[in-house]
Amino acid sequence: MTDPRLTPIAASLPSSVPFVGPEAQERARNSAFDARLGANESVFGPSPRVAEAMVQTDIWKYGDPENHELRQALAAHHQIKSANIMVGEGIDGLLGYIARLFVAPGDHVVTSLGAYPTFNYHVAGYGGTLETVPYTVDHEDPAALFAKAKETQAKLVYLANPDNPMGTWHDGETLKKALDDLPQGTLLVLDEAYIDSAPTGTAPDIGPDDPRVIRMRTFSKAYGMAGARVGYAIGAAPLIDAFNKVRNHFGMNRAAQAGALAALQDQAHLASVLEQIATARTRIDRIARDNGLTTLPSATNFVAIDCGRDGAFAKAVLDGLIARGIFARMPFAAPQNRCIRISCGTQNDLDAFAAALPHALADANGG
Amino acid sequence: MTDPRLTPIAASLPSSVPFVGPEAQERARNSAFDARLGANESVFGPSPRVAEAMVQTDIWKYGDPENHELRQALAAHHQIKSANIMVGEGIDGLLGYIARLFVAPGDHVVTSLGAYPTFNYHVAGYGGTLETVPYTVDHEDPAALFAKAKETQAKLVYLANPDNPMGTWHDGETLKKALDDLPQGTLLVLDEAYIDSAPTGTAPDIGPDDPRVIRMRTFSKAYGMAGARVGYAIGAAPLIDAFNKVRNHFGMNRAAQAGALAALQDQAHLASVLEQIATARTRIDRIARDNGLTTLPSATNFVAIDCGRDGAFAKAVLDGLIARGIFARMPFAAPQNRCIRISCGTQNDLDAFAAALPHALADANGG
Structure with missing residues (x-):
């Protein structure tokens, strides 16, 4: 029920959220994520x-x-x-x-x-x-x-x-x-x-x-x-x-x-984080290649992994990761939505990702 | 210079601040306030x-x-x-x-x-x-x-x-x-x-x-x-x-x-703060009466002191307090601007206020 007192613009807008937060996903799956790699946060933390x-x-x-x-x-x-x-x-x-x-x-x-x-x-x-x-x-x-x-x-x-x-x-x-x-x-x-x-x-x-x-x-x-x-x-x-x-x-x-x-x-802390980001980017690329996938070059604290097929396939991979405790996201529009987006994580985070990815890919490939 | 690309509403608005912060006043007077009693903050702090x-x-x-x-x-x-x-x-x-x-x-x-x-x-x-x-x-x-x-x-x-x-x-x-x-x-x-x-x-x-x-x-x-x-x-x-x-x-x-x-x-902390607020309200009333002024009854963490004359007089009292290191504010509109508004403070804060008020009043009365 829309409030009749709202302005015309407000009345026309959906009550939407640009992104669903990981906490909401955790509540829905009734379990905490093992690795939080979906929001391009810096798991390396601040100074x-x-x-x-x-x-x-x-x-x-x-x-x-x-x-x-x-x-x-x-x-x-x-x-x-x-x-x-x-x-x-x-x-x-x-x-x-x-x-x-x-x-x-x-x-x-x-x-x-x-x-x-x-x-x-x-x-x-x-x-x-x-x-x-x-x-x-x-x-x-x-x-x-x-x-x-x-x-x-x-x-x-x-x-x-x-x-x-x-x-x-x-x-x-x-x-x-x-x-x-x-x-x-x-x-x-x-x-x-x-x-x-x-x-x-x-x-x-x-x-x-x-x-x-x-x-x-x-x-x-x-x-x-x-x-x-x-x-x-x-x-x-x-x-x-x-x-x-x-x-x-x-x-x-x-x-x-x-x-x-x-x-x-x-700034010394920032420099050390940038090194950790670089290491994580390399590791994500390695994990992708180990699974027969490629990555896009990245200047950010995340890496887009090209899943090699269409958006539906990438979404299936993403769902498989989320089901295995890896919070990640993906681009919204074709053809970029052939990719999934993995934030730079700690070694433990990326170990968890490396363990989950082959299974997610197998699921997406129809098991 | 107004940016010609602004919306008509934005172009019509002043670049104003509803309140000047105490930090800006401290920078202007080049000295920290002794008592921060102007923004109805809770000096008693959180739990x-x-x-x-x-x-x-x-x-x-x-x-x-x-x-x-x-x-x-x-x-x-x-x-x-x-x-x-x-x-x-x-x-x-x-x-x-x-x-x-x-x-x-x-x-x-x-x-x-x-x-x-x-x-x-x-x-x-x-x-x-x-x-x-x-x-x-x-x-x-x-x-x-x-x-x-x-x-x-x-x-x-x-x-x-x-x-x-x-x-x-x-x-x-x-x-x-x-x-x-x-x-x-x-x-x-x-x-x-x-x-x-x-x-x-x-x-x-x-x-x-x-x-x-x-x-x-x-x-x-x-x-x-x-x-x-x-x-x-x-x-x-x-x-x-x-x-x-x-x-x-x-x-x-x-x-x-x-x-x-x-x-x-x-909630126990909240209850203790409410006691401190009540004590401070009573003290502010006492300080006002000691100076021949009255206060308004208060259900808040501040007290309005009626300076007994017009807005210009209350403003002079306020200025005298600020000049003596007491951050306070006052109502904007007549006839409420015959008052000044003092937030509940610690005993030290209110000691400083009690010390400053007679001088501020004397100033406002023309010395």
């Missing part, structure tokens, strides 16, 4: 300094609505001004604010078919019309995205580099050149959630005050703080200030603010 | 179990988007169903979702003149038109609010019981009877942030499935977890489900979820 900083926080105090200390530290880290940085409740929260600022009913927004569903959720939530372009050889295609933006006079175009769910990436120079064809009036939302684990040169060399682009970064991936909800946007100062029109000013968790600051200050 | 639960949380994992365990525990605590409960990022976050669900440009919303600015911020942020009615003898006036809602065909009417910033309250029976005059088509947003410190019987005895009302509760006040951002709404199941249309599903901090659960399970 030990994060827990110290969080536990020392006076949680009875509201967080600083200006996120002053964290923004100052991020500005120093990136050698930009704090006026170019907006801290928010994860990239998800920031994407919601961006959609709210730019998307009114009838506005067009461009993304890749099968890219991040939560971005699409926010765009639809404000009445926007999504336009999609297919991946090109499992890469997001900047030229095609920007051409579609021009064709549809899009307000926003979304591009993740490195990409989720495929793990592929473009080098920064390629992206920077592609920007020449971004139409005037379109803002590029460049999701760099996975940039920390990407090769040097993947982040395009564009100034923070470039009004064409807003970049999204996070402490949820390589920094190991997904549960803390700390993301930030880098963009031109007037655009950054526009978040103050709509954001939940006191929305940041105070311990998360302190934890993110501590995480940023422990 | 010690909260820190234990938070530090044991795997912060590398996203929080459960269904908030299952916390909702189950809250349902048991209130003896209602979890389908009647929505957990969100503080009451502020939930009020934002409510405004988004119900308020489209041109829709009317009723509140008291001088009531919670963050609610007004959210309503304006979705293009709503605010209608206000004055306080009656420093109490919010349900009959006047509901009459104004009828007159303006309002989508929402906001009422805090107990009230902030005055600390006054109505008993539950009075509110329940007043609901008879709530017009059809208007939803009452009943903010019960301060209900834990109110006398028994302040919460109206209305069922969770009553479609006329949505109630807001929080762990930010008596439970001492303002920095964690955990609030919840109680309402009819279809209304609660509507939040799933627009909320940031993975927006809850995982440690905050665990901390709130631990806080709820330590």
